[in-house]
Amino acid sequence: MDRRDIFPRSLQYLIAIAEYGSYTRAAEALHVSQPTLSQQIKQLEDYLQSPLLDRSGRSVQLTDAGKIFLQHARRAWGELNIGTRAIQDVQDLSRGSLRLGWTPITDYLTCSLLARYHHLYPGITLSTLDMPQDDIEPAISEARIDIGIAFSKPSDSEEASSNTETFTLFEEALYLAVGDAHPRAKRKKHLNAQDFGKESLVQLNTDFALRHHIDRYCHDYGIEPRNVIETNSLTVIIEMVELGSLATVLPSTIINTQRGLHPIEVVPELPHHTVSMIWHKSGYKSPACLAFLELASEWSSAMLQTKSMQ
Amino acid sequence: MDRRDIFPRSLQYLIAIAEYGSYTRAAEALHVSQPTLSQQIKQLEDYLQSPLLDRSGRSVQLTDAGKIFLQHARRAWGELNIGTRAIQDVQDLSRGSLRLGWTPITDYLTCSLLARYHHLYPGITLSTLDMPQDDIEPAISEARIDIGIAFSKPSDSEEASSNTETFTLFEEALYLAVGDAHPRAKRKKHLNAQDFGKESLVQLNTDFALRHHIDRYCHDYGIEPRNVIETNSLTVIIEMVELGSLATVLPSTIINTQRGLHPIEVVPELPHHTVSMIWHKSGYKSPACLAFLELASEWSSAMLQTKSMQ
DNA sequence: GTCGGTCCATAGTTAAACCCTATAAGTTTG
DNA sequence: CAAACTTATAGGGTTTAACTATGGACCGAC
Numbered sequence: 001m002d003r004r005d006i007f008p009r010s011l012q013y014l015i016a017i018a019e020y021g022s023y024t025r026a027a028e029a030l031h032v033s034q035p036t037l038s039q040q041i042k043q044l045e046d047y048l049q050s051p052l053l054d055r056s057g058r059s060v061q062l063t064d065a066g067k068i069f070l071q072h073a074r075r076a077w078g079e080l081n082i083g084t085r086a087i088q089d090v091q092d093l094s095r096g097s098l099r100l101g102w103t104p105i106t107d108y109l110t111c112s113l114l115a116r117y118h119h120l121y122p123g124i125t126l127s128t129l130d131m132p133q134d135d136i137e138p139a140i141s142e143a144r145i146d147i148g149i150a151f152s153k154p155s156d157s158e159e160a161s162s163n164t165e166t167f168t169l170f171e172e173a174l175y176l177a178v179g180d181a182h183p184r185a186k187r188k189k190h191l192n193a194q195d196f197g198k199e200s201l202v203q204l205n206t207d208f209a210l211r212h213h214i215d216r217y218c219h220d221y222g223i224e225p226r227n228v229i230e231t232n233s234l235t236v237i238i239e240m241v242e243l244g245s246l247a248t249v250l251p252s253t254i255i256n257t258q259r260g261l262h263p264i265e266v267v268p269e270l271p272h273h274t275v276s277m278i279w280h281k282s283g284y285k286s287p288a289c290l291a292f293l294e295l296a297s298e299w300s301s302a303m304l305q306t307k308s309m310q
Numbered sequence: 311m312d313r314r315d316i317f318p319r320s321l322q323y324l325i326a327i328a329e330y331g332s333y334t335r336a337a338e339a340l341h342v343s344q345p346t347l348s349q350q351i352k353q354l355e356d357y358l359q360s361p362l363l364d365r366s367g368r369s370v371q372l373t374d375a376g377k378i379f380l381q382h383a384r385r386a387w388g389e390l391n392i393g394t395r396a397i398q399d400v401q402d403l404s405r406g407s408l409r410l411g412w413t414p415i416t417d418y419l420t421c422s423l424l425a426r427y428h429h430l431y432p433g434i435t436l437s438t439l440d441m442p443q444d445d446i447e448p449a450i451s452e453a454r455i456d457i458g459i460a461f462s463k464p465s466d467s468e469e470a471s472s473n474t475e476t477f478t479l480f481e482e483a484l485y486l487a488v489g490d491a492h493p494r495a496k497r498k499k500h501l502n503a504q505d506f507g508k509e510s511l512v513q514l515n516t517d518f519a520l521r522h523h524i525d526r527y528c529h530d531y532g533i534e535p536r537n538v539i540e541t542n543s544l545t546v547i548i549e550m551v552e553l554g555s556l557a558t559v560l561p562s563t564i565i566n567t568q569r570g571l572h573p574i575e576v577v578p579e580l581p582h583h584t585v586s587m588i589w590h591k592s593g594y595k596s597p598a599c600l601a602f603l604e605l606a607s608e609w610s611s612a613m614l615q616t617k618s619m620q
Numbered sequence: 621g622t623c624g625g626t627c628c629a630t631a632g633t634t635a636a637a638c639c640c641t642a643t644a645a646g647t648t649t650g
Numbered sequence: 651c652a653a654a655c656t657t658a659t660a661g662g663g664t665t666t667a668a669c670t671a672t673g674g675a676c677c678g679a680c
Contacts, residue, residue, distance in 0.1 A: 006357060008316050009638085011390075023657060036639055038658055043637095047316060050397045054594035055657060057453055057647085064407055064596045065400040072393025076386040080321075083382025087360045090375040097374055143367055163676095282675090284364035286374045319667080333628060343669060348629055350667080365628060367676090473647090592646090623680080630673070637666070644659070650652090 007080050010044040011073045013037050014052060018070050021059050089123070096288035097125040101145035103208065104130050105234045106275060108254060109169075110149055113299050117292055124288045132207045140164055140280050146289045148278040151209035166276045167293070169300045172251035174213065174270040175263035181244030182262075190265040197223035199247040202240045205230045213271045214249050221268070317390050320350040321383045324362060327351065328380050331369050399433070406598035407435040411455035413518065414440050415544050418564060419479075419585060420459055423609050427602055434598045442517050450474055450590050456599045458588040461519035476586045477603070479610045482561035484523065484580040485573035491554030492572075500575040507533035509557040512550045515540045523581045524559050531578070 005012070016026040017037060027034040045052055052066035062070060089095040098117075102110060107130070118126060129145060136148035141163065149169070176196060178185050197218070203225075204211045218225050228246060231237060234254075241248050242260040249270060255263045277296055279285070285293075315322070326336040327347060337344040355362055362376035372380060399405040408427075412420060417440070428436060439455060446458035451473065459479070486506060488495050507528070513535075514521045528535045538556060541547060544564075551558050552570040559580065565573045587606055589595070595603075 006318050006320060006354065008318055010316060024655085033640060034657075035641085035659080039638080044316065048394060048397050050401055051594060054453070056590070056593040057451075061453055061594075063594055064405070064598065065397045068396045068400060068405065069393045072389045072396065076389035076393070079382045079386035079389065083379045083386070084358060086378045086382065087358050087375045090378060091360055095374070095378065141367075143364070143371060280366070283366040284361060284371075284373055288374065334626085344628070345630080346668060625677085627676080631671085633669080635668075638664085640663080642660085645657085647656080649654080
């Protein structure tokens with residue numbers, strides 16, 4: 001029993017005396033002097049305004065009140081013991097929770113990361129919230145989520161006043177994507193900026209960082225893009241493009257996982273966009289949160305390595 | 311919340327801070343200064359080796375570990391609260407226990423007392439142990455029973471070295487008892503000592519105080535009693551006497567409650583015997599025990615009054 | 621950007637609680 | 651009745667927990 005214990009000494013003493021049936025022997029077992037027990041029990045009895053122990057005879061007996069109180073004291077002691085252990089569980093990641101926020105189009109990239117995390121720490125309760133790009137940072141500031149995952153905006157060089165930290169998971173090149181029936185599907189030639197400007201596009205709306213990258217590219221090269229459809233649904237974009245006549249701009253990873261889509265390089269190269277984790281700089285980070293950050297970091301290196309081997 | 315509480319302050323503080331979401335407001339509510347809370351929570355976190363509260367943001371939030379620990383702390387707090395209340399129950403006699411020991415032949419007298427006690431305090435768990443006269447005092451000394459009820463022995467004037475106290479519940483006169491078919495049943499005349507010595511008797515054995523009274527009487531008057539049957543069962547005595555030819559000596563109360571028995575006065579008068587309660591002098595007496603002693607005392611006065619009115 | 625305002629953390633001091641040794645008081649046993 | 655054992659009491663020293671005063675971080679407003 002530790003010197004400095006959250007559980008009241010007087011109750012520990014009561015429990016021990018009841019167990020040993022003797023002040024003297026309980027004192028030995030507890031490594032305290034016998035008068036200490038006398039004093040503490042007296043105080044406890046004063047507080048409860050009822051005798052708990054009958055020490056008139058040769059052996060110490062519990063009174064009625066003592067018997068009943070002891071039951072509850074034991075249960076309370078047990079609860080605190082369990083609570084102390086449960087904290088250990090949180091720290092070794094056998095329990096806990098993690099709240100992630102990400103934009104809808106990042107999920108196809110990070111689901112494998114999430115699956116791996118869950119496989120490693122099955123006791124952690126995971127919750128993911130789809131939210132617009134611009135909601136992620138406030139959500140972190142207000143502690144509604146622990147970690148955000150999003151594409152970085154073009155302007156996001158270093159936002160000085162932010163109280164968040166970021167980590168780049170990986171970069172992706174952007175390509176023009178067309179369906180099987182699209183005129184450019186078979187040619188597999190690269191496209192120059194002017195030709196790119198003539199394509200009819202299905203695009204994400206301006207809530208998305210990806211769109212900002214493209215708009216900036218167009219502005220830089222004096223292109224007026226022909227945005228036929230705007231949507232906030234990646235599924236809509238893919239479906240529309242697969243129908244044939246429309247094109248879009250997507251990261252290579254998405255294009256390559258969709259059987260009906262074909263990437264076409266644009267020259268000069270469309271900007272890369274980066275997928276980043278973002279979290280609160282000075283706030284408390286739970287063990288579950290730290291474990292995710294570390295795992296994501298490893299996973300990111302592994303991705304880069306895979307990519308470079310291609 | 312009391313100034314001097316058995317429940318650890320640090321846990322009370324944690325609970326309050328979690329409730330108010332603020333050190334400052336919790337401190338106001340608890341009537342302590344804010345630094346006290348800072349210090350206590352810090353110590354608690356040190357002890358548990360885990361942060362419990364996240365005070366990086368504008369409002370104080372529980373960490374994962376804090377959430378889980380708080381649940382257990384609340385439960386422990388509840389247990390001690392219940393325990394404190396339960397003691398009150400013992401003291402107001404809505405809970406408790408009482409162990410009585412008595413000799414088999416006193417039960418006919420005291421069952422009504424027991425029933426009354428149970429009616430007044432239905433929450434008290436009663437247990438009665440039939441035991442020989444001579445076991446009662448040891449049982450009290452060894453705290454196996456709280457109160458004993460027995461007939462006093464003739465020699466029991468004042469036993470100095472005893473650590474027990476006694477209280478005389480009532481005195482009973484002894485009579486010769488005969489059945490319907492007994493020659494003396496119809497005469498209803500009193501009997502002198504010599505004629506008493508000629509009766510064939512069914513008697514309790516010498517374990518019983520009643521028998522000691524009778525033996526001493528016989529010895530004092532030079533009578534050699536004709537003890538045909540000895541037994542430790544009152545039922546056997548009554549059955550045998552009702553059959554007709556045998557007589558016995560019993561207290562008037564028993565004789566009058568048995569339809570087939572008739573009391574016959576003996577001259578000089580047979581000794582009275584007294585029924586006493588006996589309990590430990592210096593030992594702890596539970597509320598249930600004290601209540602019984604008091605009730606028995608009242609009941610005794612009432613019995614005397616009834617008897618004097620006859 | 622800077623200036624208050626609010627909140628929690630830290631430092632230093634005082635009062636109380638806790639534990640110890642020594643000794644007394646009460647029971648039980650030989 | 652004395653010896654042995656057990657719990658209670660007294661007095662002193664150390665630790666703990668409370669307070670006041672102050673510092674540092676964050677948030678909003680001007």
